[in-house]
Amino acid sequence: MAASVAAKxxxxxxxxxxxxxxxxxxxxxxxxxxxxxxxxxxxxxVLVALAGAAIVVAACQTGTPSGSGSTGSGGGPDGxxxxxxxxxxxxxxxxxxxxxxxxxxxxxxxAGASQMGVTANYSAPGAESDMPGMVSLIDAAxxxxxxxxxxxxxxxxxxxxxxxxxxxxGIPVVSMNSGSDVFKSxxxxxxxxxxxxxxxxxxxxxxxxxxxxNAVCFNQEVGNQALTLRCNGFFMGLTGKEDGKVLxxxxxxxxxMQATIASALQTDPTIDGILTLGPSVAKPALDAVTASGKxxxxxxxxxxxxxxxxxKDGKMDFAIDQQQxxxxxxxxxxxxxxxxxxxxxxxxxxxxxMTGPGFVTQKxxxxxxxxxxxxxx
Numbered sequence: 001m002a003a004s005v006a007a008k009x010x011x012x013x014x015x016x017x018x019x020x021x022x023x024x025x026x027x028x029x030x031x032x033x034x035x036x037x038x039x040x041x042x043x044x045x046v047l048v049a050l051a052g053a054a055i056v057v058a059a060c061q062t063g064t065p066s067g068s069g070s071t072g073s074g075g076g077p078d079g080x081x082x083x084x085x086x087x088x089x090x091x092x093x094x095x096x097x098x099x100x101x102x103x104x105x106x107x108x109x110x111a112g113a114s115q116m117g118v119t120a121n122y123s124a125p126g127a128e129s130d131m132p133g134m135v136s137l138i139d140a141a142x143x144x145x146x147x148x149x150x151x152x153x154x155x156x157x158x159x160x161x162x163x164x165x166x167x168x169x170g171i172p173v174v175s176m177n178s179g180s181d182v183f184k185s186x187x188x189x190x191x192x193x194x195x196x197x198x199x200x201x202x203x204x205x206x207x208x209x210x211x212x213x214n215a216v217c218f219n220q221e222v223g224n225q226a227l228t229l230r231c232n233g234f235f236m237g238l239t240g241k242e243d244g245k246v247l248x249x250x251x252x253x254x255x256x257m258q259a260t261i262a263s264a265l266q267t268d269p270t271i272d273g274i275l276t277l278g279p280s281v282a283k284p285a286l287d288a289v290t291a292s293g294k295x296x297x298x299x300x301x302x303x304x305x306x307x308x309x310x311x312k313d314g315k316m317d318f319a320i321d322q323q324q325x326x327x328x329x330x331x332x333x334x335x336x337x338x339x340x341x342x343x344x345x346x347x348x349x350x351x352x353x354m355t356g357p358g359f360v361t362q363k364x365x366x367x368x369x370x371x372x373x374x375x376x377x
Contacts, residue, residue, distance in 0.1 A: 075116070075117035076336075076340045077340060077341065080340035080341060081339065081340055081341065081342070082147070082339050082340060084116060084117040084118050084336065084340070085117065085118075086147075087116075087118040087119065087147045087148075087335075087336055087339050088118070088119045088120075088121070088144070088146045088147050089113070089118060089119065089120045089121070089146055089147055089148045089149070089150060089331075089332060089335050089336075090120075090121050090123070090141035090142075090144060090146040090148075090149050090150070091109055091120060091121065091122045091123065091149075091150040091151075091328075091331070092123050092124070092134060092137045092138050092141055092149070092150070092151050092152075093105065093122070093123075093124050093150075093151070093152040093176070093177065094124060094125065094128045094129075094130075094131075094134055094152050094154045094178070094224075095124055095128055095152070095177075096124045096126070096128075097122055097124065100279060100304045100305075101278065101279065101302050101303075101304070101324055102124070102324075103375060104324050104325050104328070104372075104375055104376065104377065105176075105177070105324045105325070105327055105328040106122055106328060107325060107328065107375045107376065108324070108325040108326060108327060108328025108329035108330075108332075109122055109150075109328040109329070109332060110328075111325075111328075111329055112328065112329040112330070112331075112332030112333055112336075113332055115333075116332055116333060116336040118147075118332065118336055120332055121141075121146075123137045123140075123141065124137070125137065127252070128154070128221055128224070128251065129221055129223065129224075131154075131155050131158035131159060132158075134158075134159060135158065135159060135161075135162045138151060138159065138162040138163065138165075138166065139162055139165070141166075142162075142165060142166045142169055142171060145169075145171070146171060147172075147335065147339050148171065148172045148173070148174065148331075148335030148338065148339065149166050149171050149172070149173045149174070150173075150174050150175070150176055150331040150332070150335070151163060151166075151173060151174075151175050151176070151179075151188075152175065152176055152177040152178045152179065153175050153178050153179025153182060153183065153186070153188075154178040154179075154221075154223075154224040154225065154226060155223060155224065155225060156179065156182040156185075156186065156225065160182075160186055163175075163186045163187075163188065164186055164187060167186065167187035167188070168187075172189055172335060172338055172339070173186075173187070173188045173189060174188065174189055174190055174191070174192065174331040174334055174335055175188045175190075175191045175192070175193075176191065176192040176193055176327045176328070176330075176331050177192075177193045177226075177322075177324070177327050178193070178196075178224065178225065178226040179191055179193070179226075180193055180194070180195050180196065180226075180352060181195070181196075181197075181225075181229070182225075183351070184350065184351060188351075189334075189338070189344060189351065190334060190344065190345065190346075190347060190351040190352070190353055191351060191352050191353065192326065192327050192330045192331050192334070192353045192355060193322065193327055193353075193354070193355055193356075194322045194354055194355055194356035194357050195352070195354065196226045196227075196229040196230045196233065197229040197230070197232060197233035197236075198233060198357065199230060199233065199301070199320050199322070199356065199357035200229065200230040200231060200232065200233025200234035200235075200236075200237065200275075201233035201234070201236055201237040202233075202237065202320070202357055202359070203230075203233075203234050203237065203275055203299055203301075203318075203320055204233065204234040204235060204236060204237020204238035204239075204275075205237040205238075206237075206299070206317070206318065206359070207234075207237070207238050207273050207275070207297060207299070207317075208237060208238050210273075210297055210317065212238065212272050212273035212297050213270070213272055213273075214268070214270045214271050214272055214273070215234075215238055215244070215271070215272065215273030215274060215275060215297070216244070216245045216246070216247050216264060216271055216273070216274055216275070217230070217231035217234050217235065217244060217245070217246050217247070217274075217275045217276075217277070218246070218247045218248070218249065218257070218260075218261065218274065218275070218276045218277065218281050218285065219231060219246050219247070219248055219277060220248075220249055220250065220251045220257065220276075220277060220278060220280060220281045221251060221277075222248055227277050230275075230277050230301060231244065231246050231275075231277070234275050238273075245264075247260055247261060247264055248260070249281070251278070251280045251281070254280070254283065254284045255284070257281055257284040257285075258284035258285070258287050258288045259288075261274065261284065261285050261288035261289075262288040262291060262292065265288065265289070265292045265294065265296070266292075271296065272295075272296055272297060273296060273297040273298070273299075274289065274296060274297070274298050274299075275299055275300070275301075276298075276299075276300040276301070277300070277301050278300065278301055278302050279300060279302050279303065279304035279306065279307050281300070282298075282300035282304070282306065282307050282310075282316070282319075283304075283306045283307075285298060285300075286298060286306070286310055286315060286316065290315075297317050298310075298315070298316045298317060299316060299317045299318050299319065299320070300316065300319050300320070301319070301320045301322070302319065302320065302321070302322065302324070303319050303321055303360065303368065303372055303377055304372075305369070305372060305373070307319050308360070308365050308368055308369045308372055309365075309369070311360060311361065311362055311365040312362060312365040312366055312369065314362060317361075318359050318360060318361045319359070319360045320356065320357045320358070320359060321356055321357065321358040321359065321360050321368075321377070322355055322356035322357060322358075323355040323356050323358065323377070324355075325376055325377065326355040327355055330353060330355070334353075
C-alpha cells in the first residue's frame with residue numbers, strides 16, 4: 001500500500017495569485033535505437049523543440065495576462081472552451097521545492113500560473129527516492145479531477161500505473177524533467193525536458209576533448225532511470241562504451257559522498273575526471289578534489305551558486321544546464337492552451353520539447369550567476 005503523505009504549504013510564496021499550496025507535500029535502460037529516434041542530432045532536436053515551445057507560449061499569451069490570476073473576461077482567447085480562472089493544474093515531482101534545483105522549477109510553475117491566470121498546486125514526496133509517497137501524491141491529485149496533471153517520471157516501473165490511471169480518467173498529462181524515453185508509452189501528451197543519454201554523451205565528448213582518460217560518474221539516486229542514462233551516455237561519449245565506474249552515495253549525506261570520492265581518488269591515482277549528476281554532489285566532489293591536491297577535470301549536471309562560482313573561478317570545467325525554469329513554466333502554458341483550444345505542440349514531432357542540454361562554461365558563468373541569484377536559472 002502506498003504511503004500517506006500530508007500536504008504542507010510553502011510560506012515563502014505568500015499570497016501569490018494563481019498558485020496554491022506550492023510546498024513540500026510530500027530501470028530500464030533505453031536502447032540505442034530509442035535514444036536516437038528520428039536520427040536527429042541533439043542540437044537539431046533542441047532547436048526544433050524550442051521553436052515549438054516558443055509558438056505555444058505566444059499562442060497562450062493572447063489576452064495580455066495581468067499576473068493577477070485572471071486576464072480580461074476569463075483570461076483566454078475568444079471562443080476558448082474554458083475560462084482560465086476555472087483551470088486547475090496539479091504538479092507532482094520527485095523534488096522538493098526547497099531544493100535549489102527544484103526551487104527554480106517551482107519558480108517556473110509560479111510564473112506560468114501567474115501569466116496564464118490559472119491555479120497550480122505543486123507537490124513532492126519527502127525524499128526524491130520515495131516512489132510510494134509520489135504514487136500517493138499522484139493518486140491524490142487525480143482525485144481532485146484537475147484540468148491537467150504535470151509529473152516527473154524518475155521511475156516508470158513504480159509510477160507508471162498511477163500515471164496511467166490519470167490518463168484513463170481523462171486527465172491530460174504532461175511529463176517534465178525525467179521520463180523522456182517512456183512518456184509516450186504511458187499515454188502522456190508531451191514531455192518537457194532533455195534527453196538524458198544525449199546530455200551525458202555531450203559531457204563525455206567534452207571530457208574526451210580535454211584529454212581525460214579515466215573518469216568516474218557519481219550517482220546519488222540509484223534507481224532513477226534518468227541518472228542511469230546520464231552515466232551511460234557519459235561513458236559512451238568518453239570511451240565508446242556504456243560501461244564505466246559509477247560511485248554511489250546518498251543525497252542526504254554530503255560528508256559521506258565526499259568521503260567516497262576521496263577514497264576513490266586515493267585508491268585509483270589514474271582517475272583524472274569526475275562527472276556528478278547534480279549540484280548536491282558537485283560540492284562534495286569539489287571539496288574532495290581540492291583536498292587531494294590533484295589536477296582533475298570536474299563537471300556536473302545542473303546549476304547552483306557553488307557550481308557557478310567554481311566554474312567562474314576555473315575549478316570546474318562546465319555544468320550541463322537543462323533550464324529547469326522552463327520545465328516548470330512550459331507545462332503550465334501547454335496545459336492551459338490545451339484546455340482552451342485543444343492545440344498541442346509536437347516538439348520534435350513525437351511530443352518531446354527539449355529544454356537542454358546546454359553547457360555553462362567559464363566564459364558565460366558570470367552572466368548566469370546573476371540570473372541564478374534571482375531563481376531563474
